[in-house]
Amino acid sequence: MSEERSIARHPVPDARNPWVIDTQDLGRRPGASREVVRTIRAETAVGFPDVIEIPVGASYRLRLLLESVVEGVLVSGSVTAPTTAQCSRCLDAIDDEVSVEVTELFAYPDSTTEATTEEDEVSHLVDDLVDMEPLVRDAIVLALPQVPLCRPDCPGLCPDCGLKWVDLEPDHGHEKIDPRWAALVERFSASDSNGSAPEDSK
Ligand SMILES: [Zn+2]
Numbered sequence: 001m002s003e004e005r006s007i008a009r010h011p012v013p014d015a016r017n018p019w020v021i022d023t024q025d026l027g028r029r030p031g032a033s034r035e036v037v038r039t040i041r042a043e044t045a046v047g048f049p050d051v052i053e054i055p056v057g058a059s060y061r062l063r064l065l066l067e068s069v070v071e072g073v074l075v076s077g078s079v080t081a082p083t084t085a086q087c088s089r090c091l092d093a094i095d096d097e098v099s100v101e102v103t104e105l106f107a108y109p110d111s112t113t114e115a116t117t118e119e120d121e122v123s124h125l126v127d128d129l130v131d132m133e134p135l136v137r138d139a140i141v142l143a144l145p146q147v148p149l150c151r152p153d154c155p156g157l158c159p160d161c162g163l164k165w166v167d168l169e170p171d172h173g174h175e176k177i178d179p180r181w182a183a184l185v186e187r188f189s190a191s192d193s194n195g196s197a198p199e200d201s202k
């Protein structure tokens, strides 16, 4: 009875969704495997708006290996997608791409893994279908830089006139400021260029 309930909790993925892969041909034979290469158009933007994202219409390139194992289907491989971003220092547009490696076991509804694992800790096969979208989305979001830079040593903008330092003369400056303030300004910009997100290191 509890098993029935657990199966019913997983909605059946839509087989027409390009993120959904049918694994039926693996036939639940451990050892059987198949490569899946797919290009999928982004229907929604993924990432951090106005910072970095995979825009609508971009193409995700999936190169995956599906392997039938005792407990389910193991999916591993890489996903690559183009990103559009804005340099957090000079605000230049950055066109780049993000690539992630994924490895995920999609457990059979009646497997030991399914029975012994907390609901949220395992992916599931539903009607032999695997839905790659949540997995890929999470991996991509984690892989995106939260402070994108056009180049690691981007000098940013002059705080006084807002022009890019790369376009300015080396001796560019505005009215003289008190040297004690200058030291303070330098300290702030040094901690600014540190780049890593404060919550990320834990
Ligand atoms: Zn820059």
Ligand SMILES: [Zn+2]
Residues within 6 Å of the ligand: 158, 159, 160, 161, 162, 163, 172, 173, 174
């Ligand atoms: Zn200036």
